[in-house]
Amino acid sequence: MSAWRQAGLNYINYSNIAAKVLRKSLKPQIRTEALRRDESHVRITPWANGRPANLQTTTPK
Amino acid sequence: MAMAFRNMLRNVSRRIQVRNYADAPRGDEMALTFAAGNKVFYDKQVVKQIDVPSFSGSFGILPKHVPTLAVLRPGVVTVIENDGKQNRIFVSSGTITVNDDSSVQVLAEEAHPLENLDRSAAQEALSKAQSQLSSAANDKAKAEAAIAVEVAEEIVKAAATA
Numbered sequence: 001m002s003a004w005r006q007a008g009l010n011y012i013n014y015s016n017i018a019a020k021v022l023r024k025s026l027k028p029q030i031r032t033e034a035l036r037r038d039e040s041h042v043r044i045t046p047w048a049n050g051r052p053a054n055l056q057t058t059t060p061k
Numbered sequence: 062m063a064m065a066f067r068n069m070l071r072n073v074s075r076r077i078q079v080r081n082y083a084d085a086p087r088g089d090e091m092a093l094t095f096a097a098g099n100k101v102f103y104d105k106q107v108v109k110q111i112d113v114p115s116f117s118g119s120f121g122i123l124p125k126h127v128p129t130l131a132v133l134r135p136g137v138v139t140v141i142e143n144d145g146k147q148n149r150i151f152v153s154s155g156t157i158t159v160n161d162d163s164s165v166q167v168l169a170e171e172a173h174p175l176e177n178l179d180r181s182a183a184q185e186a187l188s189k190a191q192s193q194l195s196s197a198a199n200d201k202a203k204a205e206a207a208i209a210v211e212v213a214e215e216i217v218k219a220a221a222t223a
Binding site for chain 2: 003004006007008009011013014015016017018019020021022023024025026027028030031034037
């Protein structure tokens, strides 16, 4: 069993890290565009008393 | 006389059967679909050969390969097109599927032709990953850094052959 499996990681984690490293290793002009794809945002809107409360935007690392 | 006729009929029907079988979709062709999150490289294009790096070892695929499922290892996928042209593409990770009808799907999270790789950027990513590995506080951080090191090493190696 590989070390990362033993440490509790799965192939999805492995794949994410691998893709991230590859995006960082591209030629500058392609890299900027690729790194933009790396970002993802989740917008969470908690509701209280039938109306949206404070807005939160999180950027997972 | 009747017997000769029956024999002839049997021969003819046998020949028709054989011909029908040969008319079935050609089994000596391999349709490749190769896509990543960033780009579609091939869409059901007939190719000669595909070499892939996987966790079950690196292997080459020719038409009529035994059906296979494997997870990709970071490395270079080589596609040999029908005109003999070799196309080398670096894949981060993903899956490779070889189906019973000889069609092949390579699905990668990120994939780029070798000429898009930047050797110095890869070198930088490698040294960063190495320092993260040496300063990793726990098993998980250590494993994550080790993956990054492994991938960066492969990219540096591939970029050198571009």
